[in-house]
Amino acid sequence: MIEYLFLDLDDTILDFAQAERVALAKTLTAFGVEPTAERIDRYSRINKDCWKRMEQGELTRDQLRTVRFAEFFAELDMEADVEAVAKAYVDNLAVGHFFLPGAEEAVERLSKKYRLFLASNGMASVQKGRMTSANLYRFFERSFISEEMGAAKPAKAYFDAAFATIPGFDPAKAIMVGDSLTSDIQGGINAGIRTCWVNPGRKTRRADVVPHHEIASLGELEALLETL
Numbered sequence: 303m304i305e306y307l308f309l310d311l312d313d314t315i316l317d318f319a320q321a322e323r324v325a326l327a328k329t330l331t332a333f334g335v336e337p338t339a340e341r342i343d344r345y346s347r348i349n350k351d352c353w354k355r356m357e358q359g360e361l362t363r364d365q366l367r368t369v370r371f372a373e374f375f376a377e378l379d380m381e382a383d384v385e386a387v388a389k390a391y392v393d394n395l396a397v398g399h400f401f402l403p404g405a406e407e408a409v410e411r412l413s414k415k416y417r418l419f420l421a422s423n424g425m426a427s428v429q430k431g432r433m434t435s436a437n438l439y440r441f442f443e444r445s446f447i448s449e450e451m452g453a454a455k456p457a458k459a460y461f462d463a464a465f466a467t468i469p470g471f472d473p474a475k476a477i478m479v480g481d482s483l484t485s486d487i488q489g490g491i492n493a494g495i496r497t498c499w500v501n502p503g504r505k506t507r508r509a510d511v512v513p514h515h516e517i518a519s520l521g522e523l524e525a526l527l528e529t530l
Contacts, residue, residue, distance in 0.1 A: 310478075321395060368385060371387045420438075422448065461478075499516045
């Protein structure tokens with residue numbers, strides 16, 4: 303029987319893609335750059351690549367914060383103060399939130415049956431701002447944000463640190479739920495707990511990272527858990 307739910311935030315509960323578009327558009331406009339759909343899409347791709355590089359230990363979190371903008375403006379062949387741009391972007395991203403369809407209701411239902419813990423690799427200031435804006439803290443027993451943990455998903459050290467704060471924790475009764483195979487699912491596997499992949503786009507599974515379970519949205523999780 304499952305008791306502990308470790309839930310990712312971005313693209314599991316909150317729509318990060320929409321938040322990113324809004325924050326980036328505000329930031330680019332403030333620095334005199336037209337936020338075209340093509341530019342926003344290109345930044346998103348660069349950002350995702352940088353996060354993967356961080357997961358693999360190729361970038362530190364502090365490097366990621368500015369490298370993504372340095373690469374973005376280099377592709378545009380534009381000069382920019384990437385430190386100032388990065389700060390403005392983070393400030394814009396921390397304001398407001400957008401729930402994925404049915405996610406808020408699902409989290410509320412789950413919180414009445416299970417012990418919920420946030421497990422996020424996002425930047426602390428951003429995630430805390432969005433959690434507060436979305437009024438999500440009321441559903442979670444604790445939040446584990448990698449910037450404050452000394453390690454990031456998928457590292458086993460991240461999960462070990464989180465588990466150590468939960469008295470009497472039993473990994474056999476835990477499950478990691480998230481949209482990222484390389485971060486959430488691989489992380490749960492590394493930690494020795496069950497995993498559930500949130501896959502709304504029905505992406506093809508990877509042969510090297512195999513989740514224990516798969517759902518299309520957080521709204522399907524409650525029914526799945528009742529079978530475990």
